[in-house]
Amino acid sequence: MITEVVNTKELKKVDPVFGQISFDEHEQIVFCNDKDTGLKAIIGIHNTVMGPALGGTRMWDYNSEWDALNDVLRLSRGMTFKSAITGLNLGGGKAVIIGDAKTQKTPELMLKFGEFVHSLNGKYITAEDVGMTTSDMDLVRTVTPHVTGISEEKGGAGNPSPITAYGVYMGMKAAAKYKFGSDTLDGKVVYVEGIGNVGETLVKHLSEEGAKVYVADLNQERLEEVRDKYGVDIYGGNNLYAEDMDIYAPCALGATVNDETIPQLKAKVIAGAANNQLASELKHGKMLRDLGIVYAPDFLINAGGIINVYAELEKYGKKEIIEKTENIYNTTLEILKNAEANQVTTHQAALSIAQSRIEARKNGK
Ligand code: NAD
DSSP: OOOOOOOHHHHHHOOOSTTOGGGTTOSEEEEEEETTTTEEEEEEEEEOSSSSEEOOEEEEOOSSHHHHHHHHHHHHHHHHHHHHHHTOSOEEEEEEEESOHHHHOOHHHHHHHHHHHHHTTTSEEBOBOTTOOHHHHHHHHTTOSOBOOOOGGGTSOOOSHHHHHHHHHHHHHHHHHHHHSOOOOTTOEEEEEOOSHHHHHHHHHHHHHTOEEEEEOSOHHHHHHHHHHHOOEEOOSSOGGGSOOSEEEEOSSSOOBSTTTGGGOOOSEEOOSOSSOBSSHHHHHHHHHHHTOEEOOHHHHTTHHHHHHHHHHHTOOHHHHHHHHHHHHHHHHHHHHHHHHHTOOHHHHHHHHHHHHHHHHHTTO
């Protein structure tokens, strides 16, 4: 299986659709277009061997449609491996809606999107991602049952973000244990980049444990709110990657670990919520390994959200959600040790296990 994804520029150069490496054996890609509501969305269904393709919908004001396509392909592929490594009977899918969630998201647009999801007959199940809330999913639920991340008032498992943050916290502690010999984060300097739904709860756990937390975000209001709530420091510079720190926690968008940032990084551990943190999995995973920076694979430690929404399908409760999420600690530690033993990057170690589970299922084992 191909494990590398090309960047947008390379994507533009290649003509044939199915030959593009970023398609990485995607089963189906659905372009949703509705002039009346202004909906332009893409649903990526990467793999359904383990079950229906479940993954959230991101609404983002992309620079170009190519960027949106590239994002959905990378995200849906990531979901396949996230669910497989977490042991869930789910495949990988994701959707993106092109537009600014603050100004262009309307009930009509969300309902139309829901109709497109419904037309796939459950092959793709949606949930929230960046730019979406539980009330958006409640609305989508009125036109299709193939949606999770429903509010607790409407009988769902509620906002998955706090659980995602708890899982990231577990993964971070495991990575600290591996790198520093102890999983305590008391006194550790942690930079959290992106303090949205997930980042804020992560900041809460970190500050409660006594970590020295710096926060960065594009949104000044949020920065001040989170600083006042948890007593953390706002990072005032413009290049946090070069700052002295123990742990870098990317919790905004992906690809912040790249050719430019890696040589500057002083962090000893990278553990955060953002999907697709490595711009190039193979190249940047290896660069981190060579520098001795421990990378806790994103799709492994940010699985709390999918564990939470899966509860709606499998009908398990909060206790089981927490137990499964806490297990991210053990899995992360195992994978970090496995990577060292097999002389591969941590990302490759996690990916191989996920891929072999999918292969086994495909072959009826
Ligand atoms: P969110 O939209 O609530 O928060 C993202 C935050 O990042 C915002 O405050 C935004 O201002 C900030 N941001 C954006 N670009 C930035 C930049 N360049 N520098 C600094 N800050 C920036 O999103 P979220 O739900 O908290 O998700 C964060 C990340 O975690 C995303 O990559 C998402 O895909 C991933 N993730 C989320 C969940 C979940 O349960 N919400 C689950 C798994 C993975």
